[in-house]
Amino acid sequence: MKCRNAIVRRAVLYATLLLSGVAFACDDDEKDEDLLGSEIEFTNVALSGENEVPAVTTSGSGSMTATYDRSTRMLTYNFSWTLGSTTDNTVGIHLHGPALATESAPVVIPIENHPTSHTGSVTGTTRALTQSEEEQLLDGKWYLNIHSSTYPNGELRGQLLRGEN
Template identity: 40%
Template sequence: MNKALFATLALGAAVAFAGPASAEKLKATLDAKSEVPAVTSSGTGTADLDYDAASKKLSWKLTYSGLSGPATAGHFHGPAEAGKNAGVAVPIANIASSPVEGSATLTDAQAADLLAGKYYINIHTAANPGGEIRGQVMK
């Protein structure tokens, strides 16, 4: 009986102290042809993102190269499907040099739009203040 009780308690403790399921993995591939309207640039970029539903924390590592000049701003925009524009949802700080790492805590609505593929990332430059490269965030 003691062994059964101990096994039950151990299993209960393991479940209680187990961390949340692994973060949702997302990715974006940025290029100039995805901007709306499209721009001429040889710039490219990638973003690897993790979203933890338990804490609502979005973390990212964004790399880019080949821009027409220094990056002046970067943002997550949404909600919008590919080919559509939307306002800034989450700013990306310290965008001036690649790679860029950061995180933000999302609202429930932001998280739903992110996971539904309705967020995109774009990076702005002086030559392309509306955005030089853009990529839709996808699972």
């Protein structure tokens, strides 16, 4: 009889633990995001002509790092670039979205007051993003695009993906 009661108690305990685990695993995804902390890193974002849609032929390159603060909904960024030709000019820099790496999208946030020479670097912070923009960014659907006089639709592009790219 003692053995049977012990087996029943263990079965109830295991069932309770199993159901608790299932309930925790199915909890709201936003709570899972909270476990990540308020800052999300985008590091080693490579800027290249190969990333353009369609790809362009250029020896230009660049890199970007960024941090998204979920509490302020602002993206702080730092990037540098060199265009493929020393006689070329930078005519525009924008954050675009929503788009996967194989797609193009409209400008979401223009980067103002950037150098117009063939090389440069920029550090800044965006305005506060909307809920929809935040979801797009965190889903990897934003990219940085550097436009040149040779490639007005974009010479260098890098997709913003969480962590290292």
